[in-house]
Amino acid sequence: MTTSTPQLGDEIPVWKLMGVEELQPEVRKGPTSPGPHEAIVAPQWNGLCGSDMHIYLTALLGEEKMKEPFVLGHEASGIVVQLGSAVKDLKVGDRVAIEPGEGCGRCGDCKKGAYNHCDDMKFAAADGRDGTLQGLYKLPADLCYKLPESISLEEGALMEPLAVAVNAITNIAKLPHSANVVVFGAGPVGLLTMAVAKALGARRIIAVDVQKERLDFAREYVATDVHVASPTKEGETREEYSQRHAGIIRESLEITDRGIEALDVVIDCSAAEVCMQTGLWLLRRKGTYVQVGCGPLYVKLPMRIIADRELVVKGCFRYGPGIYPMAIDLVSRGLIDLKPLITHKFAWEDAVKAFETTKAAKGEDGKMAIKVMIGPPPRLRE
Ligand SMILES: [Zn+2]
Ligand SMILES: [Zn+2]
Incomplete structure (x- = not known):
């Protein structure tokens, strides 16, 4: 053959x-x-x-x-x-x-x-x-x-899955300079999203997943910090868990509400409701949340937190003009492996x-x- x-x-x-x-x-x-x-x-x-x-x-x-x-x-x-x-x-x-x-x-x-x-x-x-x-x-x-x-x-x-990640970080999240970014879900698109964030100058890239093996890979690849999702407590609702989980992540990774250690961007590539909730609880005021993972049609979100903190919540669907050339350029310049x-x-x-x-x-x-x-x-x- x-x-x-x-x-x-x-x-x-x-x-x-x-x-x-x-x-x-x-x-x-x-x-x-x-x-x-x-x-x-x-x-x-x-x-x-x-x-x-x-x-x-x-x-x-x-x-x-x-x-x-x-x-x-x-x-x-x-x-x-x-x-x-x-x-x-x-x-x-x-x-x-x-x-x-x-x-x-x-x-x-x-x-x-x-x-x-x-x-x-x-x-x-x-x-x-x-x-x-x-x-x-x-x-x-x-x-x-x-x-x-x-x-x-x-x-x-x-370049196809990378294009999704480039679109999420550039056009949708509009990644600020020296941003602190959390990515939920360390599968291929999550990892690529972290890689683009790194290529474009993110300060901290925090990977959250349920699987330690995936996080070990993420840390080896591009993540600056990783967090293995904490277990739920018996009788705890998803909302209670998410709020508590955000607290655990803040404390263990020394994330603050304001200042240089506050979180600017959350990208959800997991499509799990608890990750979406946790992500929103983690963001700084006026921070940006991007939904990349495709999951359940309806989920419960802390809408008052979104309003009070003026969070920006955005969707992300595939990619548009200029994204493929940028993806190829980032790889050819050695910024993404x-x-x-x-x-x-x-x-x-x-x-x-x-x-x-x-x-x-x-x-x-x-x-x-x-x-x-x-x-x-x-x-x-x-
Ligand atoms: Zn695909
Ligand atoms: Zn058309």
Whole structure:
């Protein structure tokens, strides 16, 4: 088996999701004839994330059961195979990071630069649309971002989750200079969020999680401080716990209400109600809370604290203009190291093992899984 780039007109391999935990390899005709502003790319590495896992384990797309089998994958790098006649700033053979969402470019949201809110968004592996776990993939050329030599194709695939983190820290949190930041949840997006905060000059980066192993990793990676979530007391409500827990965190990490040791930004990547509550109790006056983790529809929040302290509470959904270039730049300047996050790599043929490793959050090697990657598809025909 070789892993060179498939050619146009080839039959291409794809991994199809048939139903709950059922992936099937298939061979089909690849895309041809890109439109003037399109590119055909041979995806190389695919990263797996929580949203892939959710679909894999439930076969649910949002609230609805998937109707047809489709191809997963939205965190991908690739090599340009063919370009439309009007594409000027790419060439065949370029190594690129793939931005997986295509806005319509015409609606009000797209026109004001908020294409992540486009009502007509076409996103890889969402809404039953085929994703990037295939031999060739056609997309608008402006969604292909050339990778500098210093960035590998594996790292290139991680620009997608990194873009979420860059958006959360820059556009949404508007990270102040020398900020103290707390991140709840030390999974891949939490870790990337901490990495961006560090790259952009945060003073203190505090990671909170229930798993000590994840926090050990976070400390080794970028966190300046870690806190293993304290256990609940018997009979304690979530609200009582959260307020008490915030007190424990303040005391153990010497966080103050005001001054240099006060907390400026809380980013929740855990989607757990108690973390959201604890985070709000921790913030300084006029501090900013950002919800990145996608969890329950309704939660109880200390609204009077939000009002009295004039806290800013914001949502964060994917990423918008300028975020991919910034993510690539931060990595190429050595301000963010993505390599430690890639804990497990699988050959294309072993995609099922990659999903199982992500599900178990541990590899057969016993090592904790952070980012699990699937390698390039084989070339089927010369
Ligand atoms: Zn993802
Ligand atoms: Zn639009």
